[in-house]
Structures are given as structure tokens and as C-alpha cells.
Amino acid sequence: MAATLKLEIVTPEAKIFSDDVEMVTLTGIDGEMGIYPTHMPLMTQLVACEVVARKGSENIFLAVGDGFVQITGGRVGILTDMAIRAENIDEVAAEQARQKAEARLAEKLSEEESATVHAALVHATTQLKVKQRHKK
């Protein structure tokens, strides 16, 4: 029995995370789930959330955007449009991005634009949420 899972998080820009961890917590479309090694093979959609990876006694927190998750016994593959480690989040920048996105939403937008702005808004709020949780 494998004691670790390989967690891989990739975005179109880069491979953000790739390491062996003991447990992963993420939010799928049907709710939050914790994944241990030898989890049943599963494929689902990911919603913007905080992903927690436990490695030893240490917890690694990441803010991720929408995407897809593929879970096999020894591996968790996350395909998403944004992923950033909690300690790397720039709160000021995220807050600015959130305000800008909200201001843009108030304007009249085409369907295409509003999708982009929505994505930006989701990214920013997720980052803020994750950051604020770890301030305490």
C-alpha cells in the first residue's frame, strides 16, 4: 500500500506543484473531499477553493481556480487555470484585482468579457480567502 500520493498541480503557464504528499483536501463540484492514498479512481470538476496538502507534519496551502481533478490510487492530478501557494499570495494585488473586476462587472459587458472578468474575480476572492484564513 502506497503511503503517499503524488500531487500534481498544473496550469497552462507552469507546473505549480509536484510532490509526494500524504493527504490532499480539495473542493470538487459536489463538495469538499479528503483524499488519502489508494483512493478510488475518480474524476471530477474542481471549483475555486483552497487545496491543502499534508506532507509529514507540515501543511501546504494553495489557492486554486476552476478546473479538473483526476485521482488514481497513487496520484492526484489537478488541471486548473490558477494555482498559487498561500505564502506567495500578494494580498494587496489580489484586493486590487478584486475591486477592478467588480467595477468591470458593473459595466455592460459582452458574454465573452464577462466570463473573463468573472474568472478574474473568482481568482482574486479565492486568493483573499485563503490568505485571510492563514493570517490568524
Next chain:
Amino acid sequence: MPSTRDIRRRIKSVKNTAQITKAMQMVAAAKMRRAQQAALVGRPYAQLLNEIMTEAAAHTIGFDHPLMQSRAGGKRAVIVVGTDRGLCGGLNSNLFREASKLDKNTTVFVTAGRKASQFVARTKRNLAAEFSFKDTPQFSEARAISKFAQDLFLKGDVDAVDILYPRFINTLMQQPQTVPFLPIGKLAAVTAGINAPKQELADSKGDEVFEFEPDEETVLGELLPHSLNFQMHQILLETKASEQSARMVAMKNATDNAKQIIKDLTLEYNKLRQANITKELLEITTAQMAVG
């Protein structure tokens, strides 16, 4: 016979041209490196996307998505991905030569890049929409194009969509290539960008049973449009890499040509100058001899 002053003027003008082309070559070289890099970083993503698609497809036998329906009609749309600016050698002309082979009456064109839309307008072809993309193509720009193509296809306006773009082979070689976009027939691997060997989808290990949440149809229904968007994005990135490489090579040739011309002109200029001096000397000596 041009005078020495004319030649001097020409040398000066060619020198100016050489300076400009040299500068453009440098700029293109820098941009090329960035564009190639951008096309490469998408590779791990493409790989994982392929894997997920393979698994999903293997477990959804008999599943039919509107985007996968192949229809018998002859109407098709072609997305021509060109560049915004010229001065990139034969890149666009090669692309358009390929495009003009397509049947005018049954093909609708969708263009990305200014040169491509100019071509379609000039040759009075059927233009459905034109898009633009920046030097560093954004995912949202790709999504807009891909979304439009999907809509065309789903509405039944066209029965197939292809993409025609300059494929990046290496810095010296770019080749116009047509790839099928819609319908998604066999789930083909997303091209993983520059120089990547085109991977075929691996046969899935059928013994692994996958759970889907909420269900296969929903996951695959989200996955298909997303992978199309991503494919479009990769193609835009690759086009940019091709454009910058082609421009760099074209500008290098232009600079070399200009240098050669300067060399030839300088030789001619010196010859002429010497001939003039000799002539003058001859005149002086003859005059002296006549007097003396």
C-alpha cells in the same frame, strides 16, 4: 553614368535601411525566444489534459456529445490564423496560398490576425468573423475564437471546422498546416506546442474503474470545450513563435543584402572617383603640354 554624388546618396539610403532591418531583427529575436518559451510551458498541462481526456473517453463508450457529431454536409469553416504585421518573409503568402486552394463557395472563413482578414476581404471570400490576438496571446482571446467556432458548428451553419496556421518546425522552417478542429472525431491529443512529437492518445488501461462526479456526461461535457479552447490557445502561441522566427530570418536576409549592396556601391564609387581623378590629371597634363 551616375555621378559620384548619386552613388554617395544611394549608399547612405541603403545604410539607413540596413540599420532599420538590423533593429527589427534584434527585436524579433528577443520576441521569438519569449514566444517559443510561452509555447513550451503549456506542455505539462497539455499532457495531463490528454491523460484525463483519454481516461474520460475510455469510460464513456457510446457517449455522444453535440461537438462530436459528424455530419455529411459539405459546408465547412476554416479558421485562418495569420499575423498582424507584414515583413515576415513568405509566412503569410504561403499560408494564403494554402487558403486559396479551398473552395470559395462552400467555405466560410474565420480569421485571426489582421493580415489574414485583409487576405479574405481582398479575395472576396466569405468572412464570418475576424479576431485579433496580442503579442502574447491570452487564453481569453483563444476562448473567444474557439467559442465562436463551436457556436457555428452547433447551430449547424457549418459541418466541420478546420484551422489553418503556420506550424512551427524550427526557427528556419514554418509550414502552413490544416488541422481538424470540429467535430471532435476520435479524441485526438492536444498538440503540445513547439517541437513536441505529436503524441497519440495512449490506450487506456481498461481495468481501472473510474468514478465520475457528478457523472461522465457532465465531466466530459465540460472537458471537451475546454480542451478545444486550450488547443486554440496553443495554436495562437505557435503562430506567434512562427511569426517572430520568420521575421527574424527575413530581416537577417535583408540586412545581409543591404550590406552586400553597400559593398558593391562603395566599389563602384571608388572606381568612379579614381577614374575622375585620372581624367582630371590627364586634362591638366595635356593642357600643360599644349601651352609648353
